[in-house]
Amino acid sequence: MLSRTADHLFWMARYMERAESLARLLDVTWQMSLVPQSIEAANQSWKAIIVLNSLEEAFGARYQEVTAENVLRFMVCDADNHSSISSCLRMCRENAHAVRGTITSEMWETLNSTWIEARDQSFDKIFASGVGEFFEWVKLRSHLSRGVTVGTLLQDEAYHFIRLGTLLERADNTARILDVKYHVLRPQGHEETTDFYQWGALLRSVSAFENYRKVYRDVITPERVAELLILHRDLPRSLHFCLNGVVKNLEMVANRHSGETLRQAGILHARLHYARVGDILEQGLHNWLTDFMDSIYQIGDGISRDFLVPSQDSN
Amino acid sequence: MDFYNEMTDARGAIRNHYVQYSRWLEVTPMERIARKRAEADLAFHRVGITFAVYGEEAGKERLIPFDIIPRIIPAEEWRSLEAGLRQRVKALNCFLNDIYHDREILRAGKIPEEQVLGNAQFRPVMQGVDVPEGIYAHIAGVDVVRAGAGEFYVLEDNLRVPSGVSYMLEDRKMMMRLFPELFAKYKVAPVQHYPDMLLEKLRAVAPKGVSNPTVVVLTPGAYNSAYFEHTFLAQQMGVELVEGRDLFVSKDQVYMRTTQGTHRVDVIYRRIDDDFLDPLAFRPDSALGVPGLLQAYRAGNVTLANAIGTGVADDKSIYPYVPEMIRFYLGEEPTLNNVPTYMCRKKTDLDYVLAHLPELVVKEVHGAGGYGMLVGPASTKKEIERFRKLLEARPDGYIAQPTLALSNCPTFVEEGIAPRHLDLRPFVLSGRDVEMVPGGLTRVALTKGSLVVNSSQGGGTKDTWVLEG
Numbered sequence: 001m002l003s004r005t006a007d008h009l010f011w012m013a014r015y016m017e018r019a020e021s022l023a024r025l026l027d028v029t030w031q032m033s034l035v036p037q038s039i040e041a042a043n044q045s046w047k048a049i050i051v052l053n054s055l056e057e058a059f060g061a062r063y064q065e066v067t068a069e070n071v072l073r074f075m076v077c078d079a080d081n082h083s084s085i086s087s088c089l090r091m092c093r094e095n096a097h098a099v100r101g102t103i104t105s106e107m108w109e110t111l112n113s114t115w116i117e118a119r120d121q122s123f124d125k126i127f128a129s130g131v132g133e134f135f136e137w138v139k140l141r142s143h144l145s146r147g148v149t150v151g152t153l154l155q156d157e158a159y160h161f162i163r164l165g166t167l168l169e170r171a172d173n174t175a176r177i178l179d180v181k182y183h184v185l186r187p188q189g190h191e192e193t194t195d196f197y198q199w200g201a202l203l204r205s206v207s208a209f210e211n212y213r214k215v216y217r218d219v220i221t222p223e224r225v226a227e228l229l230i231l232h233r234d235l236p237r238s239l240h241f242c243l244n245g246v247v248k249n250l251e252m253v254a255n256r257h258s259g260e261t262l263r264q265a266g267i268l269h270a271r272l273h274y275a276r277v278g279d280i281l282e283q284g285l286h287n288w289l290t291d292f293m294d295s296i297y298q299i300g301d302g303i304s305r306d307f308l309v310p311s312q313d314s315n
Numbered sequence: 316m317d318f319y320n321e322m323t324d325a326r327g328a329i330r331n332h333y334v335q336y337s338r339w340l341e342v343t344p345m346e347r348i349a350r351k352r353a354e355a356d357l358a359f360h361r362v363g364i365t366f367a368v369y370g371e372e373a374g375k376e377r378l379i380p381f382d383i384i385p386r387i388i389p390a391e392e393w394r395s396l397e398a399g400l401r402q403r404v405k406a407l408n409c410f411l412n413d414i415y416h417d418r419e420i421l422r423a424g425k426i427p428e429e430q431v432l433g434n435a436q437f438r439p440v441m442q443g444v445d446v447p448e449g450i451y452a453h454i455a456g457v458d459v460v461r462a463g464a465g466e467f468y469v470l471e472d473n474l475r476v477p478s479g480v481s482y483m484l485e486d487r488k489m490m491m492r493l494f495p496e497l498f499a500k501y502k503v504a505p506v507q508h509y510p511d512m513l514l515e516k517l518r519a520v521a522p523k524g525v526s527n528p529t530v531v532v533l534t535p536g537a538y539n540s541a542y543f544e545h546t547f548l549a550q551q552m553g554v555e556l557v558e559g560r561d562l563f564v565s566k567d568q569v570y571m572r573t574t575q576g577t578h579r580v581d582v583i584y585r586r587i588d589d590d591f592l593d594p595l596a597f598r599p600d601s602a603l604g605v606p607g608l609l610q611a612y613r614a615g616n617v618t619l620a621n622a623i624g625t626g627v628a629d630d631k632s633i634y635p636y637v638p639e640m641i642r643f644y645l646g647e648e649p650t651l652n653n654v655p656t657y658m659c660r661k662k663t664d665l666d667y668v669l670a671h672l673p674e675l676v677v678k679e680v681h682g683a684g685g686y687g688m689l690v691g692p693a694s695t696k697k698e699i700e701r702f703r704k705l706l707e708a709r710p711d712g713y714i715a716q717p718t719l720a721l722s723n724c725p726t727f728v729e730e731g732i733a734p735r736h737l738d739l740r741p742f743v744l745s746g747r748d749v750e751m752v753p754g755g756l757t758r759v760a761l762t763k764g765s766l767v768v769n770s771s772q773g774g775g776t777k778d779t780w781v782l783e784g
Contacts, residue, residue, distance in 0.1 A: 002561050003572045098537050101550035109361050255575050307574045
């Protein structure tokens with residue numbers, strides 16, 4: 001497969017996953033903001049979204065105040081914000097367009113019509129009808145694009161690069177959601193918050209609420225939430241699950257240059273496989289997650305170097 | 316002016332090959348047709364069968380309107396049209412091979428030497444280069460029209476990077492999806508094997524000694540107006556769609572960069588103009604091409620389809636000599652008509668053209684896509700005067716032809732069904748032999764009275780049915 005083709009497939013998948021994760025993050029923030037709380041606390045959680053995406057400067061240049069509406073407007077539809085949901089869907093579609101001969105026509109039609117529908121949305125309408133409906137739509141389109149990929153695409157190299165894009169992006173996003181919400185919910189790190197509603201919203205944001213019940217059959221505690229999202233092998237949005245897939249798909253596409261990247265992914269996978277949640281929390285969840293996101297970045301960089309944009313002399 | 320109508324004869328009776336269709340149209344409720352037309356629009360949009368329009372907002376894509384009334388060609392008519400097209404393309408390939416080698420046709424005095432050698436499309440770098448099977452124009456999209464009492468005329472031989480074949484295939488797919496019952500009434504010759512035929516032709520012209528050639532389609536990229544077609548053909552042939560940056564040349568061999576290292580490329584179906592192919596040889600500012608490609612090509616290590624330098628044969632100033640080429644190389648009489656052409660570089664022709672501008676069609680010698688032309692009868696005094704000045708300033712840049720009474724065919728337009736003018740672009744493939752699929756792209760001018768069918772000028776398309784028999 002052409003390196004450029006693999007690059008487009010990888011990013012096509014990343015952007016779709018990013019749009020979905022963003023919808024999930026905004027959705028949970030919105031839901032959490034509906035419970036009675038101080039304005040300061042509410043704005044704090046909206047601000048966290050901007051900080052999380054390193055968009056303080058871009059946001060500040062366009063909006064005066066951090067309010068729910070401003071952050072939503074900026075992150076949902078703002079075409080000038082390259083990290084907005086609508087920008088992600090556009091980039092997804094553009095990458096797909098560049099390889100529309102490699103993906104199946106059903107995949108292309110799904111991604112193209114997603115973009116066409118997104119393009120025709122206006123924020124005021126979305127906001128008026130309750131943002132939740134829009135976030136549901138984004139998730140649905142993401143489910144659809146994953147489904148059409150699994151259901152129609154030959155499971156060859158193209159499929160593996162798409163999976164790599166999806167899983168790397170998802171690992172990064174689950175880590176981010178956990179990082180930002182865990183600390184909002186448990187500011188001092190020792191004082192137990194038993195706000196069932198809030199923890200439930202966090203779990204729901206990664207489709208893990210019902211799974212939590214199945215796995216623990218017990219009340220929700222912060223430790224278990226962290227354990228589930230980080231270490232559970234079979235939860236589709238957990239870090240462990242993602243790294244499983246990253247290693248597996250990397251092995252499927254391995255070439256002469258990719259040994260080091262595979263080694264790094266293997267190490268990270270092993271760390272998740274053999275970790276205990278108590279140790280992670282003792283080390284400090286924030287530090288641990290920061291390290292993790294760093295490693296994910298390194299692996300993405302390695303994939304890019306080994307497969308997607310190789311320099312000429314490496315051939 | 317009287318026009319030949321594809322569906323009805325001069326007395327208004329339905330022609331034999333349209334009788335069934337016309338009966339079907341009568342009994343089919345208009346709501347159903349309207350619904351099907353809307354369905355077609357939606358499907359074309361969702362599939363993204365669009366083209367980019369130059370000069371409009373960057374990246375903007377438009378649909379080419381699709382008309383559901385097919386253009387039907389009886390078997391007998393197609394047979395003679397096909398024979399004429401094959402003859403023509405054969406002669407054009409002979410001509411290209413000749414002028415880049417021994418130039419016998421020039422020495423025989425059949426074509427003025429300066430017309431060929433002084434032509435901007437003549438590529439001196441191709442002098443003496445041998446290409447596999449002596450084929451230069453592997454893919455030709457010859458524009459033909461019907462005029463007068465129904466005889467076919469060749470309007471243009473497109474031998475560089477003719478496009479439109481994907482619409483031919485998609486239009487057929489769409490018709491079969493919308494109105495399958497029509498295909499039970501008519502035995503329509505299939506066209507869907509075009510990509511296989513193309514791949515077979517491309518593989519046949521691989522460099523010597525390559526037994527299992529790697530074929531690729533080279534595109535300028537996603538913003539090119541014909542990008543949809545590039546992806547479509549690559550996908551249908553099952554070959555890689557590459558951009559210039561995916562390829563590199565090392566020791567006169569062309570390679571592509573893949574996730575598994577480098578891979579040799581043998582045949583390039585390029586959809587990039589000559590000028591942009593190789594920044595080292597042609598336009599140095601081209602970011603679309605592959606540095607060193609020309610060198611690899613001249614060394615015989617890669618085949619380009621079409622070859623470099625085919626533009627000299629489809630140039631409008633060479634066009635009048637095609638019948639002469641057929642006689643010279645094949646020893647046959649041309650079976651397809653050429654349109655009488657006035658060469659404005661000749662004083663007598665120029666005088667005639669200037670005196671008859673309101674009746675003539677004036678075209679730029681190097682123009683394409685319906686840009687920069689004057690259709691005398693449909694133009695205002697002001698436009699005619701503007702062209703008069705252009706002609707006087709640079710007569711050798713233009714040719715003129717009588718305005719052909721292009722045939723028309725009933726077409727869905729806003730006010731209902733009305734006749735609109737059309738042309739036909741069949742695709743002629745040359746490799747070890749010359750082959751065609753029965754049909755082509757029918758383009759239709761949707762504006763009332765307009766004779767310009769180009770999609771960039773608001774033209775639409777119709778499915779083209781060649782009947783079996």
